[in-house]
Amino acid sequence: MLRWVVADFFTYRESDPDSLLPTWGALRTHGLNWQPGWDLPALLDEWETRLTGADDPDTAAIVVLPSHETADALPLVRHGFAPLVVIAERRAGHAVAARPSDVRIRPATHADLDVAVKLNLDTIRYDEAFGMVNVRPNSAEHLRKSLGEVLDRPTESMWLAVRGDTPVGMVYVDMPEDALWVERYARARPFAYLGHLGVRPDDRRTGAGSALVAHVHALMDRSGVASTLLHHALPNPRSTPFWYSHGYRPSWTLWVRRPALRS
Numbered sequence: 001m002l003r004w005v006v007a008d009f010f011t012y013r014e015s016d017p018d019s020l021l022p023t024w025g026a027l028r029t030h031g032l033n034w035q036p037g038w039d040l041p042a043l044l045d046e047w048e049t050r051l052t053g054a055d056d057p058d059t060a061a062i063v064v065l066p067s068h069e070t071a072d073a074l075p076l077v078r079h080g081f082a083p084l085v086v087i088a089e090r091r092a093g094h095a096v097a098a099r100p101s102d103v104r105i106r107p108a109t110h111a112d113l114d115v116a117v118k119l120n121l122d123t124i125r126y127d128e129a130f131g132m133v134n135v136r137p138n139s140a141e142h143l144r145k146s147l148g149e150v151l152d153r154p155t156e157s158m159w160l161a162v163r164g165d166t167p168v169g170m171v172y173v174d175m176p177e178d179a180l181w182v183e184r185y186a187r188a189r190p191f192a193y194l195g196h197l198g199v200r201p202d203d204r205r206t207g208a209g210s211a212l213v214a215h216v217h218a219l220m221d222r223s224g225v226a227s228t229l230l231h232h233a234l235p236n237p238r239s240t241p242f243w244y245s246h247g248y249r250p251s252w253t254l255w256v257r258r259p260a261l262r263s
Contacts, residue, residue: 051260083255088250120198131256171212197209
C-alpha cells in the first residue's frame with residue numbers, strides 16, 4: 001500500500017514493500033517541493049525538525065530542483081545532500097551519428113521477457129553503487145510484471161540489440177500515452193520517457209547501446225515526439241557522458257540524503 005502525506009512544502013511517502021517502487025529508491029521518502037522564490041535555507045532548517053529515519057538506510061530525504069538553480073546547491077551540501085540523479089531531456093531533431101556496431105535492432109516479444117528482466121537487473125545492480133536504486137529480493141518478480149505490461153502495449157515500445165542470435169542489449173520507452181506520470185518535468189509536448197537502456201557487461205563499449213538509442217530517437221522524431229526524458233545516475237562515470245553525447249541536457253536534479261537524518 002502506498003501512503004502519502006502532504007503539508008505545505010513537505011511530503012512524506014511510504015511505498016508498498018511488495019511493489020516495484022522500492023527498487024527505484026528508499027521505502028520511506030521525505031520530499032521538499034521546489035517553488036520559485038523559496039527561501040531554501042530556512043525551509044531546510046524547518047524540515048530538519050520534521051524528518052524521521054535516523055540511521056535507517058531505507059529512509060531518504062529528496063529535494064528535486066531545476067538543474068539550473070545552482071544558487072541552491074551550497075545550502076543543500078551544508079545539510080548533507082548530494083546530487084545523485086538527473087532528469088535529462090532531449091529535444092526532437094537532435095541527430096547524433098550512431099557509433100558503428102555489428103548489432104541489429106529488433107522489437108522485443110514476450111519470448112524475450114527473461115532476457116529483458118536480466119538486462120534490467122544488470123543495470124540496477126550497476127547503478128546500485130551510486131546510492132539511489134536497490135536490488136530487492138522481489139525486484140525480479142516485479143520487473144517481470146512491469147516489463148510484461150510494456151510488451152502488452154498496442155504501440156511497439158521495447159527493442160533488443162542482437163549480435164548473431166544473442167540479445168546483448170534492451171531499451172524500452174513510455175510513449176506519450178504512457179508517459180503522463182512524468183508530465184511535470186516535460187518542457188515540450190508531446191513527450192516520451194526512456195525507461196531503460198541496458199547492455200550486457202561484456203558487450204558494453206561495442207556500440208550496442210548507441211545503436212539502440214539511435215533507433216529510439218529516429219522513431220521518436222518520425223512520430224512527432226517533441227521531447228524525450230529519462231533519469232540517469234549523476235555519479236555514474238558512464239552515464240553522464242553517454243547521454244549528453246546523444247543530445248540530452250540536465251533539466252531537473254534530485255538531491256538526496258540517505259538516511260534522511262544525519263548522525
